[in-house]
Amino acid sequence: MIFFKKTFKLLKHFIKYIKLFIIYFPFLNFIKIKQKEIIIVFDGNFGHGGLVDRLKGIVSFYAISKEINANFKIYFKHPFQLDTFLEPNQYNWLATDSDLRWNPFQTKFLFLMDNFSFNWKKTIQKSNKQKFIVYANIDYLNTIYADNTSDVLKEKWSTLFQELFKKTILLQNAINTLNLPSEYLAIHTRFTSLLGDFQDTTIRSISEERKKEMLGLLKDEIKKIESNLPKIVFSDSIIFLNYIKENLDVVVLEGNPSHIDVKNSGIADDNLKTFVDFFVISNAKRIYLLRTKEMYNSAFSKYASFISNHEFYNFLLHENK
Numbered sequence: 001m002i003f004f005k006k007t008f009k010l011l012k013h014f015i016k017y018i019k020l021f022i023i024y025f026p027f028l029n030f031i032k033i034k035q036k037e038i039i040i041v042f043d044g045n046f047g048h049g050g051l052v053d054r055l056k057g058i059v060s061f062y063a064i065s066k067e068i069n070a071n072f073k074i075y076f077k078h079p080f081q082l083d084t085f086l087e088p089n090q091y092n093w094l095a096t097d098s099d100l101r102w103n104p105f106q107t108k109f110l111f112l113m114d115n116f117s118f119n120w121k122k123t124i125q126k127s128n129k130q131k132f133i134v135y136a137n138i139d140y141l142n143t144i145y146a147d148n149t150s151d152v153l154k155e156k157w158s159t160l161f162q163e164l165f166k167k168t169i170l171l172q173n174a175i176n177t178l179n180l181p182s183e184y185l186a187i188h189t190r191f192t193s194l195l196g197d198f199q200d201t202t203i204r205s206i207s208e209e210r211k212k213e214m215l216g217l218l219k220d221e222i223k224k225i226e227s228n229l230p231k232i233v234f235s236d237s238i239i240f241l242n243y244i245k246e247n248l249d250v251v252v253l254e255g256n257p258s259h260i261d262v263k264n265s266g267i268a269d270d271n272l273k274t275f276v277d278f279f280v281i282s283n284a285k286r287i288y289l290l291r292t293k294e295m296y297n298s299a300f301s302k303y304a305s306f307i308s309n310h311e312f313y314n315f316l317l318h319e320n321k
Contacts, residue, residue: 016111019045024109024133027100033107033130036070039099040134044078046113049137051260051274052303057112057136059160062093063144064120070132073099079260085275089166102131112136120144157306167279174276178253184230186284187222187250189291190298191237206294214292215243217317221290222248229285234277234301253277282307289314 023045040061042048058074065072073095076082088094108129112118116138124132141153148156167175193203195211206214222231222244232251233244245252255273281287281304289301293316305312 013111016046017109020109020111024100024102027097027102028104029101030103030105031101033103035130036065036068037073037099037131038065038070038124038134039073039075039095039132040136041100042074042076042078042082046111046135048078048113048135050300051278052299053137055161055303056139056299057134058164059157060138060140060144061134061136062091062160062164063141063156064124067144068125075099080271083168085168085171085271086165087168088164090163093164100133102133106130108132110134110136112138114138118143154306154309157303158309161307171272171275171279174272175279178276178280180232180280180283181230183285184232184251185225185227186281186287186301186304187225187231187233188281188287188289188298188301189218189233189235189237189240190289190296190300191235191240192296194294195237195239197237197239204294210294214294215240217292217319218290219244219247221315221317222250225288227286232280232284234281253280278304279307281305282310284310286311286313288312290317291315292317292319 023043038061040058042054048054054076062072064070072091072093074082074093075095083094106129108123108127108131110118110123110132113135114137118136118138118140120140120143139157141157142148145153145156194206194214196205218240222233225231230251231248232253233241233248234253235241235244236257238256241252241257244250253273253276255276257273257277258270260271260274278300281301287301287305287310289298289312291297291314297314302312302314
């Protein structure tokens with residue numbers, strides 16, 4: 001059984017690289033690459049994950065590029081162009097089609113989606129290749145800066161993110177129009193498909209009775225959070241947001257949540273809420289992720305907290321059962 005599992009895994013991996021060769025064949029050339037380069041790609045040819053998954057890959061390979069003194073580019077064209085919402089800050093990472101040109105003797109393709117065992121020193125630092133075209137969605141900072149504490153890694157993630165990105169006028173204006181208080185708490189929940197109102201990459205369901213029970217449990221937990229500061233509640237479920245808005249004195253931002261990797265039109269308005277939520281959470285004085293045993297342990301609010309290095313609490317509700 002183990003043999004067949006390994007064989008199947010290797011076959012899937014081989015098929016991915018065949019697909020990559022087909023995709024990149026039009027960009028084949030034999031011009032010598034003089035400077036090391038890393039290009040991280042989000043082109044829609046594979047599932048790339050949500051916003052934070054993509055940011056994990058971006059920040060990780062930007063960090064690696066700095067370690068090996070390589071040029072770094074982001075080719076983010078699907079389902080929208082990243083520079084609609086985030087533009088270069090201290091480093092120009094914008095990539096064009098010409099950056100995808102590759103020399104077969106000097107280029108290495110790395111398909112690292114959900115690959116937690118990637119060894120960057122062995123694969124990149126010690127490689128004789130000059131260019132690396134990468135698909136990745138994992139945070140590798142703990143292996144890049146292996147001797148650092150988790151608090152230092154958060155600070156590094158924040159620094160790298162700030163070097164790369166600043167909000168576009170479109171995104172900043174959308175946040176400005178919210179007229180947010182100067183200080184507030186952010187409370188985040190992530191249901192995925194559990195309540196039946198959100199399309200995700202996975203499909204899970206629970207009984208109607210359990211849905212009602214979860215809504216009540218989370219409402220009670222939000223009430224328990226003691227603070228004189230306003231509470232802003234975020235979620236991927238419009239059912240939950242409407243329920244909380246009707247039953248508690250909290251703020252809920254307008255708009256319908258969506259997953260950027262699932263049935264996405266690519267229209268700016270369809271994706272703006274994801275970025276607004278992310279940055280509004282990042283500016284909160286304290287950030288909470290609340291979840292029951294069935295709910296997804298989301299990294300969305302956790303990584304939002306990294307940007308401003310604010311307090312983050314991940315609460316798994318303990319039920320008396």
